[in-house]
Amino acid sequence: MGEEFRDESAAAGHVDEAEVGLRLALVADLDAGFAEVVRAHERVVYSVALRLSIRPADAEDLAAEAFLRAYRALRDYDGTRIRELRLRPWLLTILRNTARNAARDASRRPGPPPAFEPVAEHSAGPSAEQQVERDDVQRALGMVLARLPEVQRTAVVLRHVVGLPTGEVADVLGCPDGTAKSHISRGLQRLRALLAEQDDDGPGRSSIGLRPALTAGRTVR
Amino acid sequence: MMIDGVEPIVAALGGLAAPAPAGLTGKVFTGWLAAPSRLGEVFVAFTGDGVQFVRPAESVHGDADAFAEAYRDRFGRPLRPADRAPAGLLPALRGRPAPSLRLDLRRLPDFERDVLGATRRIPAGQTRPYGWIAREAGRPRAVRAVGSVLARNPVPLLVPCHRVVRADGRLGDYMFGPAHKEELLRAENVDLDQVAAFAQQGVHYLGSDTTGVVCFPTCHNARRISPAHRHGFRTIGIAVAAGYRPCRHCRPGVEAASA
Known part of the structure; x- marks a missing residue:
């Protein structure tokens, strides 16, 4: 049995004992096993949800909804299927579909436009300066990321925000590895272009701190 | 182009x-626990939004x-054991007032939620006919549908479906058997024998000739009427025709008469 899992994991590009443990836990007791699955993957699922939800405030609900859909699917899977399940890309595929459904529903319903999140004011002492700068960079980056086409954004987020290997990115996108790679690199290219465009547009609020942090080492103007 | 992990944008x-x-x-897991209740030990499942499911x-x-x-x-939804009951659950299961108790009925269809909401408003020690619930839920003709909804009440005791009875004065079914229904109502001091005796005489409403108000027999206003001033009616229509006003507390509506 162990051999079988190793082969399976090797096909995924890496051997992950923890993942195998999670599958067995699911087979032994679905609810208790699922609690372990959530614990192991909630950071990745939530981090991706933050980038796929229309508003960051929706990310927690989106992640919860995706986990619930996953649970409902698992209830219908038999042990054999669960033992072969590659949990992380599977969960992220469900998350992506859930996000796309939510976006489609939101576009059908009239509602407030997905405006920029109100920026929380910092009570920044001199010691917190670096942290503030980093927060600003991340917020700005998050905003340009949101402007990427869905497939490029998802590819970039999976590869570079949560560090999935390209093979898993391809799994989630449902495309060959080569296509996933090109989505990732085109997404990054587009990100760079958007960031440069923002810099050229002058010092807008969203570009605070971008130039020094993100385009360091590149020739600006 | 190779993506370099140390490129600033990637970092x-x-x-x-x-x-x-x-x-x-x-938001993913529902807590569950066992607790004592008027129906013996019950299993209870609850989310962050309130109690969702109760079964003896x-x-x-x-x-x-x-x-x-x-x-x-x-x-x-997946369950996980909880070590603490949500606010108000334990007194509510014992039949004590529990204003802080929250129920999670979000996922139910509107009609089911309305039926449970109307049922929840029946005070302890009183009963209402199925037709009354249908009217309160905004669908006066859906009397049978009310029965079906209550037969699968997710939160019995907390939504007291045992207080919903037949229009003819009989208790009707209960999801855990009619014996339990009777037991629960008697424990709330509903005078079932008197209600049955009235029903046998064709009396389903009681009016007071001093206040001119007509009530369901289990209404606390009806219980205060002394026998000398008490008048029984078969339908609310007859009582209204005789000059009585339907009680504002138990609201025996005109529609209920035809049910």
Whole structure:
């Protein structure tokens, strides 16, 4: 049995004992096993949800909804299927579909436009300066990321925000590895272009701190 | 172009990962526990929004796994054991007032939620006919549908479906058997024998000739009428024709007369 899992994991590009443990836990007791699955993957699922939800405030609900859909699917899977399940890309595929459904529903319903999140004011002492700068960079980056086409954004987020290997990115996108790679690199290219465009547009609020942090080492103007 | 992991933009993207908020698991998992109640031990499942499912241990032969399976089949959510009951649950299960108790009825269709909402407003020690619930829920003709909804009440005791009875004065069915229905109503001091005696005489409403108000027999206003001033009516229409006004507390509506 162990051999079988190793082969399976090797096909995924890496051997992950923890993942195998999670599958067995699911087979032994679905609810208790699922609690372990959530614990192991909630950071990745939530981090991706933050980038796929229309508003960051929706990310927690989106992640919860995706986990619930996953649970409902698992209830219908038999042990054999669960033992072969590659949990992380599977969960992220469900998350992506859930996000796309939510976006489609939101576009059908009239509602407030997905405006920029109100920026929380910092009570920044001199010691917190670096942290503030980093927060600003991340917020700005998050905003340009949101402007990427869905497939490029998802590819970039999976590869570079949560560090999935390209093979898993391809799994989630449902495309060959080569296509996933090109989505990732085109997404990054587009990100760079958007960031440069923002810099050229002058010092807008969203570009605070971008130039020094993100385009360091590149020739600006 | 090779993506280089140390490129600033890639490093900054890595910084966008964030720990999941503490509340996430609570939105995925439902807590469950066993607690004492007026129906003996009950199993209770509750989310962060309130109590979702209650079943007497007796109804699942004391098997917590059977309860869990019934819950999952109906709600499709994973369960985890809880060590603390939500506010108000324990007094409510014992039949004491529990204003802080919250119920999670979000996922139910509107009509079901309205039926349960109307049922929840029946005070302890009183009963109402199925037709009354139908009217309060805004669908006066859906009397049978009310019966079906209450037969699968997710939160018995907390939504006191045992207080909903037949228009002819008989108790009618109960999800855990008519014997339990009778037991619960008697424990709330509903005078079932008197109600039955009235029903046998064709009396389903009681009016007071001093106040000119007509009530359901179990209404606390009806119980205060002394026998000398008490008048029985078969239908609310007859009482109204005789100059009586339907009680504002128990609201025996005109529609209920035709049910």
